[in-house]
Amino acid sequence: MTTRREFIYGAGASILGAGLVARSALAALPESPSTDLATMQPPSEPSQGRHYHPVVTLNGWSLPWRMNNGWKEYHLTAEPVEREFAPGMTARLWGYNGQSPGPTIECVEGDKVRIFVTNRLPEHTTIHWHGILLPSGMDGVGGLTQPHIPPGKTYVYEFEAKHSGTFMYHPHADEMVQMAMGMMGFFVVHPRDPEFMKVDRDFCFLMSAYDIEPGTMTPRVNTMLDFNLWTWNSRVFPGIDHLVCREGDRVRVRMGNLTMTNHPIHVHGLTFEVAGTDGGWVRKEARWPEVTVDIAIGQMRAIEFDAVPAGDWAMHCHKSHHTMNAMGHDVPNMIGVDQRPVAESLRKLLPGYMVMGERGMADMGEMVMPLPENTLPMMTGTGPFGPIEMGGMFTVLKIRKDQRPGDYTDPGWYNHPPGTVCFEYTSA
Ligand SMILES: [Cu+2]
Numbered sequence: 001m002t003t004r005r006e007f008i009y010g011a012g013a014s015i016l017g018a019g020l021v022a023r024s025a026l027a028a029l030p031e032s033p034s035t036d037l038a039t040m041q042p043p044s045e046p047s048q049g050r051h052y053h054p055v056v057t058l059n060g061w062s063l064p065w066r067m068n069n070g071w072k073e074y075h076l077t078a079e080p081v082e083r084e085f086a087p088g089m090t091a092r093l094w095g096y097n098g099q100s101p102g103p104t105i106e107c108v109e110g111d112k113v114r115i116f117v118t119n120r121l122p123e124h125t126t127i128h129w130h131g132i133l134l135p136s137g138m139d140g141v142g143g144l145t146q147p148h149i150p151p152g153k154t155y156v157y158e159f160e161a162k163h164s165g166t167f168m169y170h171p172h173a174d175e176m177v178q179m180a181m182g183m184m185g186f187f188v189v190h191p192r193d194p195e196f197m198k199v200d201r202d203f204c205f206l207m208s209a210y211d212i213e214p215g216t217m218t219p220r221v222n223t224m225l226d227f228n229l230w231t232w233n234s235r236v237f238p239g240i241d242h243l244v245c246r247e248g249d250r251v252r253v254r255m256g257n258l259t260m261t262n263h264p265i266h267v268h269g270l271t272f273e274v275a276g277t278d279g280g281w282v283r284k285e286a287r288w289p290e291v292t293v294d295i296a297i298g299q300m301r302a303i304e305f306d307a308v309p310a311g312d313w314a315m316h317c318h319k320s321h322h323t324m325n326a327m328g329h330d331v332p333n334m335i336g337v338d339q340r341p342v343a344e345s346l347r348k349l350l351p352g353y354m355v356m357g358e359r360g361m362a363d364m365g366e367m368v369m370p371l372p373e374n375t376l377p378m379m380t381g382t383g384p385f386g387p388i389e390m391g392g393m394f395t396v397l398k399i400r401k402d403q404r405p406g407d408y409t410d411p412g413w414y415n416h417p418p419g420t421v422c423f424e425y426t427s428a
Contacts, residue, residue, distance in 0.1 A: 029075055029116055029118075029154065030065070030066050030068075030073045030074065030075045030116065031064075031066075031075060032075035032076065032077045032097060032116075032118060033063070033064055033097060034077070034097045034098035034099075035061060035097070035098045035099060035103075036082070036098050036099075037061075037099075038059050038060075038083060038084045038099070038234075038235065038239070039059065039241075040056065040057065040058060040059055040060065040061075040241045040408065041057075041060070041061035041062070042056070042408060043055065043056050043062075043202075044062065048067055049067060049072060049108065049111070050108040050110070050111065050190075050192065051108075051194050052106065052108050052190035052191075052194055053190070053194060053198060053199070053202060054106060054202075055104060055106060055186075055188050055202045055203070055204045055254065056201065056202060056203050056204070056408065057103075057104045057186060057203075057204055057205065057233065058203060058204070058205040058232060058233050058235070058240060058241040058243075058395075059205075059232075059233045059234075059235045059239070059240065059241050060099065060101065060103065060104060060186075060205075060233050061099075061103050061104070062103055062104045062105070062106050063075075063076070063097065063102075063103035063104065063105050063106075065107075068114070070112060071112045071113070071114045071158075072107055072111050072112065072113050072114065073114045073115075073116070074105055074113070074114070074115045074116070075115075075116040075117075075118065076096045076097060076102060076103075076115060076116070076117050076118070076127070076185075077096060077097055077117075077118045077120055078094070078095075078096055078117065078118070078119050078120060078121050078125050078127075078149075078171075078183065079094070079095070079096070079097075079098075079120035079121060080092065080093070080094055080095075080120075080121070081093050081094065081095040081096075081098055081099055081100055081182075083095065083099060083100045083182065083234045084235075084239065085229060085231065085234065085235055085236050085239055085376065086235060086236050086237070086238055086239025086240075086325075086376055087239065088374075088375075088376055089374050089375055089376045090217065090374065091182075091210065091212055091217055091218070091219065091234075092217045092218045093181050093182035093210075093219070093234065094121060094178060094181035094182055094183050095182050095183060095234075096183070096185055099234075100181075100182030100183065100184070100208075100234045101182065101184050101185045101186065101206050101208070101233055101234055102169070102183070102184065102185030103185060104185060104186040104187070104188060104204060105169070105185065105186070105187045105188070106188045106189075106190065107161050107188075107189055107190070108161070108164075108189065108190045108191075108192060109161055109162070109163060109164040109189055109190065109191055109192040110160065110161065110162075110192050111160070111161045111189075112158070112159075112160050113157075113158070113159055113160070113161055114156060114157070114158045115127075115156070115157045115158075116154055116155075116156055117149060117154065117155050117156075117157065118153075118154040119149045119150065119151050119152065119153055119154070119155075120151070120152075121151060121178075122151060123151065123174060124142070124148035124149055124150050124151065124173055124174075125142075125148065125149050125171045125173045125174070125178060125183070126140045126141065126142040126146060126148055126149055126155075126171055126172050126173045127140045127157065127169050127170070127171060127172075128140035128141060128169065128170060128171065128172040129157070129159070129167065129169055129187060130167055130168040130169060130170060130187075130256075130298070131165070131166075131167040131168065131187075131278050131279075131300060132159070132161065132167050132187065132189070133162050133163060134159035134160075134162075135159060138157050138158065138159045139172075140157065140171075140172050141172040142171075142172055142173035148173050149173075161189045163189065163280060164189045164190055164191040164192070164196075164280075164281070165188075165189055165276055165278075165279075165280050165281065165300075165302075166186075166188060166204070166254040166256070166276050166278075166300045166301075166302050167186075167187040167188070167189065167256075167300065168184060168185065168186060168187055168206065168256045168258065168300065169184065169185045169186075169187050170183060170184040170185070170258060171183050176221065176222075177221045179208070179258060180210070180211075180219050180220075180221040180223065181219060181221060182208060182210070182219070182234055184206055184208060184258050185206070186204050186205075186206055186254070186256060188204065188254070197275065197281065197304075198250075199249075199250045199251060199252045199304065200245075200246070200249035200250050200251065200405065201243075201245055201249055201250075201251045201252070201307075202251075202252045202254070203243055203251070203252070203253045203254065204253070204254040204255070204256075205232040205233045205253075205254075205255060205256075206232070206233055206255075206256045206257075206258055207230075207231070207232060207255065207256065207257045207258065207259050207263055207295070207317075207393065208231050208234060208258050208259055209227035209229065209230050209231065209259040209260065209261075210227060210228070210229040210231065210234075211223035211226065211227045211228055211229070212228065212229055212326065213326075214326050214371070214372045214374075214375035215372030215373055215374060215375060216374070217374060224260060225260060225261065227259070227260070228325075228326040229325065229326055229392065230259070230263075230317065230321075230322040230323075230392035230393045231392070231393070232393055232395070236325055236376065236391055236392050236393075237316075237323065237325075237380070237381055237388075237390050237391050237392060237393070237394040237395060238380060238381035238388075238390075240393075240394070240395040241395065242395055242396045242397070242398050242410055243315065243395065243396070243397045243398065244398045244400070244403060244407070244408050244409070244410060244411060245307035245397065245398065245399045245400070245403065246307065246399075246400065246401075246403040246404070246405055246407075247307055247308060247309070247310050247399050247400060247401045247403070248306065248307060248308060249306070249307040249405075250304065250305075250306060250307075251304065251305055251306075251307050252275065252276075252302055252303070252304045253302070253303050253304075254276070254300065254301075254302045255295055255300065255301050255302075255303075256295075256299070256300040257295045257296065257297055257298065257299050257300075258297075258298070259297065260297060261297065261319075262294055262295060262296045262297060263294070263295050263317045263319065263322065263393065264292050264293070264294040264295075264317065264318040264319065265292065265293055265294075265295060265301075265303075265315070265316070265317055265318070265393075266291060266292040266314075266315070266316060266317070266318040267291060267292075267303075267305070267313065267315045267397060268291075268313040268314045268315065268397070269309065269311055269313035269397070269399075270291075270305050270306070270307070270308065270309075270313070271289040271290065271291055271305065272289070272290055272291070272293075272303040272304060272305035273287040273288065273289060273290065273303065273304055273305070274287060274290065274293055274301055274302070274303055275287065275302050275303065275304040276300070276301065276302030277299070277300065277301060277302075278299055278300050281302075290303075292318055307397075307399045308399070309399065310399045310400055310401050310414070311399055311414050311416075312383075312396050312397075312398055312413060312414040313396065313397040313398075313399065314394065314396060314397075315394075315395055315396065315397045316390070316393055316394040316395070317392070317393035317394075322392050322393045323390045323391060323392045323393055323394045324378050324379060324390075324391045324392055325375075325376040325377060325378050325379075325380065325391030325392060326375055326376065326378070376391065377391070378391060379391055381394075383413065384413040384414075398410070398411060398414070400414075
């Protein structure tokens with residue numbers, strides 16, 4: 001993908017610069033690149049148009065664009081996709097350009113943006129540009145501000161990106177189904193002055209939730225609240241990218257919530273400020289320090305912090321049911337129940353039957369038990385000290401002294417200085 005993106009950005013710059021493109025080619029639709037990868041693509045500096053510092057989409061990528069007579073042109077294709085939630089589980093979703101969420105769209109304040117939307121779904125759709133100030137007729141509400149885009153058709157949205165900030169896109173057509181199927185994406189408008197609120201690393205992800213019965217691949221779309229997979233960019237722990245930083249970096253994390261409940265996002269090891277909301281940037285004197293920010297349904301928040309000190313710091317939703325995977329929801333509460341007599345008789349019928357949960361559920365973090373195909377353990381992941389016992393909306397903020405600027409590769413687990421790890425008490 002990286003090569004492809006560089007090719008598209010680079011080719012656009014050189015060919016347009018040389019004035020060699022025929023009018024007919026410019027009148028044609030821009031390419032609608034696609035990927036089947038769920039791995040983070042490194043940020044790609046723009047080679048044309050106003051300069052900006054690109055964002056990094058966890059387990060995702062940004063949509064290439066081309067310049068056409070002063071317009072930035074993008075091409076989204078709404079279509080059925082397959083998304084790996086974590087190794088061992090893949091879902092059949094609807095998304096854009098090969099993935100759910102769709103690619104991040106990046107532009108600069110003042111840019112004139114033209115977005116072609118091709119519908120390859122079995123039903124009609126639209127795209128609403130959530131939070132962006134634009135003409136009413138470009139707002140993407142099917143029936144209210146435009147006719148729906150029928151299957152097989154391409155519609156065009158045109159607007160000027162008037163203010164910088166953190167936005168999202170999603171359908172406003174059969175919304176319950178299309179959002180439950182994973183149709184959404186991030187939209188970042190960078191400030192006109194690249195030095196304004198400049199950061200060293202600028203991460204983004206969208207929260208979405210799915211109800212996928214273990215052993216199946218397609219979400220149940222009528223579920224209102226009882227989802228069993230809580231995702232960041234349609235990924236669950238341990239499949240979510242780590243946020244890798246160099247010690248001392250100024251870091252921004254942009255988050256949007258398109259689930260049906262709020263998510264208190266908690267970061268260990270440091271304090272942060274809410275630097276941006278749905279409506280724009282928060283003035284320095286109006287911010288206060290936090291370690292948890294609650295992100296309500298439909299909201300976006302951009303938090304900022306100095307990446308200090310070095311370590312492996314958990315970052316997760318603080319609703320503990322949102323840091324578990326699908327297996328957890330139908331397990332009866334057995335805490336304090338002596339199951340041994342029952343287990344004895346059950347083993348006669350089911351050899352190998354295991355007693356679970358009578359001393360809590362931590363056993364499940366290390367238990368190797370047969371799972372239905374295409375599902376994930378409820379509590380999973382292994383760290384340097386043993387099972388991490390998490391799932392869902394959990395990842396690790398990795399701050400390292402020797403991480404190179406701009407390097408997002410995983411540095412491995414933190415090497416704790418001697419004497420800084422908690423230890424067992426022995427009377428000796
Ligand atoms: Cu949550």
